[in-house]
Amino acid sequence: MADFGSERIADLYRRPGSVSSAYVDVTQDARNPRRTSTLRQRTMREALTEAGAPEIDANTIVELVEEPPGVGGPMGRLMIVRQGVVEVNEVLTGEPLGELLVAYGPVPSLLPLLIHRPRDFSYVVAEAGRDGGEITLFRLSRSQPVSRVRVEGDTEFLTKVGSEDDFLANGRYQHHTEEVWKRNEGQIAAAIDEVVRDSRAELLMLTGDVRARQLLVDQLSPTSRDVLHVVPTNTRPGGATQEELEADVHRHVAAIHAQDAYDALERLGTGQGNGLSEIDFAAVVRALQQGQVDVLLLAASRPPGETLIALDREPWLAATPADALGAGELGSVPAVDALIRAAILTDARVIVVSPGALPAEVSAAALLRWSTLPASVETPTAAEAELADLPSRGDAVTFPRRRSSSGISDTGTDSGQDRPER
Template sequence: MADFGNEGLADLYRRPGSVSTVYADVTQAGEDPRRTSAIRHRTLRDALDGVGAPSVDADTIIELVEEPPGVPGKISRLMVVRDGNVELNELLPGEPLGDLIASHGPVPSLIPLFTQRPRDLSYVVAEVGRDGGEIRLFRLSQADPVAEEDVQGDTEYITKVQVGFLSNSRFQRDTEEIWKRNEGQVADAIDEIVRDSAAELLVVTGDVRARQLLVAQLAPATRDILAVVPTNTRPGGATTRELEEDLDRHIASILAQDEYDALERLESGRGDGLAEIDFAAVVRSLQQGQVEVLILDPAGLSGTTLIALDREPWVSGSSADALGAGELGVVAASDALARAATLTDARVVVVSHGELPDDSTAAALLRWSTLPTTPETE
């Protein structure tokens, strides 16, 4: 099963006290860095003052923004700070959603995270040569590898050479067999990592012949998630740009498919009582822990608010619906709904405005049907 990272986010959502959230574009600019830094500091300070954030939070956030992202290309940073303590500091690769989003209140504003990194999928990168290969396991939430394995194969006769016409073919066969055995070891290691991590993408790059021998020996389940990058990144000084671009493209495709599948299920589930598109019905379903997937249109929900609660049912439209839970405060509806979904172990999918049917601003895929039970359905 795919990992949506709800456990860590749920812990963040449960913590008491007001919190400051900032989403900022931290793409490295080519202009004067000192001037850019001064402008960024002033803009951040004004934005946080405007939403009532304490100065200790603003100071911490300004320090975080100045940390070099260490990642090329377009990138943004999402920061959650409470009483000067950093509770979330996420780099989100890709085109930023906007220049700056700032808030302060009882619930962190994590919609940019759900938009750009809706779940914490795992993927494997294997760089192979005829002598073995390097395998790295990544998660979207971490810049550094979660795990690494270096497979060193046999290097005897690793290069085919001319040794005389009588023995030449034997040496050629021996060399090819060594290459095959080496890539077989790499394939076994990759299969184990993919199986144990439930990785959803395997990207292979490296020597052409090594790639061919490796792919032929991968397990069928591993080949199902395979993408080959036709470049060799192993030699010293080789560029990784093509590999990085290919990774971004394949990960974006997987996440786009998630959104497509959710909208397809929404369409088919409405007739079976397994989907809701009415806003009030979505809130009720979240209160009952009935939602499996919450689909949000943040632009459509702009200006709409709900009450965040300190325990189940986690969200309500009015004090009368709080069912005895304490009220944390009135917050943006998109934040309140995403929080309630995460705390009830539901997945959050963010869509663009107009993608939901009938001008809906929120929808839900349900764990059980809302239709009355009949003898036939039993």
């Protein structure tokens, strides 16, 4: 698919009609690719038929699975088909989640997508040279670059040359060349800043000529430097490999996702004391029904085994028909699919955490937008507390003696000991 971010996921969930979902390991077997392909097609068709998928969906998925992925390495392919119409066809790089996962029902199964690509965001790859550079904007949900900007710098006096005949002239030439480089990198830096700012990129990867990188970094804005990572290789010369750059991009993207999960788990822990998080399954369902969930956390190793009722409008899911609040029932679906759908349709984020990150008995947790606890009474100030201690009109009371500034009573004894009882 050209673009498959959160908006398209929500649109997919709103469409009526049952849908066939299939996730399959499409890593190429170099030893016997033809045999692998034949077995995969047969196994997939049998699994879809057993799940109840119509023949038109099964035929379409079997054809899709043999499309060249366009990338190498381990990968899975996620396909969502409704009455023969392809709605999702995503190649997901990384270690596959299993050989084959299929489903048929009113809600597509998108858990594999959220495990491989937890969140969609933009990142920038900039390749710098002394004569100019290239800035490419990417988005995780798109297979092709979003945009590409080419910066052409000044090429006159671009190369330093030695001259033994005129030392002073050579010094002026070298200085002028450095100024040309600096101006060129200033132009690239300005272009990078504009792309990062407009796209709100969360990662900037910089590669290219060593001296060009040094001059460029010094001229980047603070916003760009905050997301900057320098790749110690030059990919600009003809025939230079991109493998190191791609590996670094994947590593830093994974680090951003890992930080998201870490931050969410920190919020989960601190939120237990102030009503801003839930780990009870029933409470998580109720919070989703109320649009209260900011982040839904799911355990990768143990997705909820229960089923829930998917609804055609808010509150989007229910545990029993009585909880539907007048919404139409689409059918009973795996709880994990119902939870994800309700989260996406209420603008909540979904994070699938690594095994062991949640307590052993917890399959789903939620970070909340507002507290479930009643509003606490504010602690009174010292002056308010003193006023509260004063007697009301008509009360009989013996007032304590006035204290001096030293905290000792007029009689010279400790004021606390000299205070008569009320």
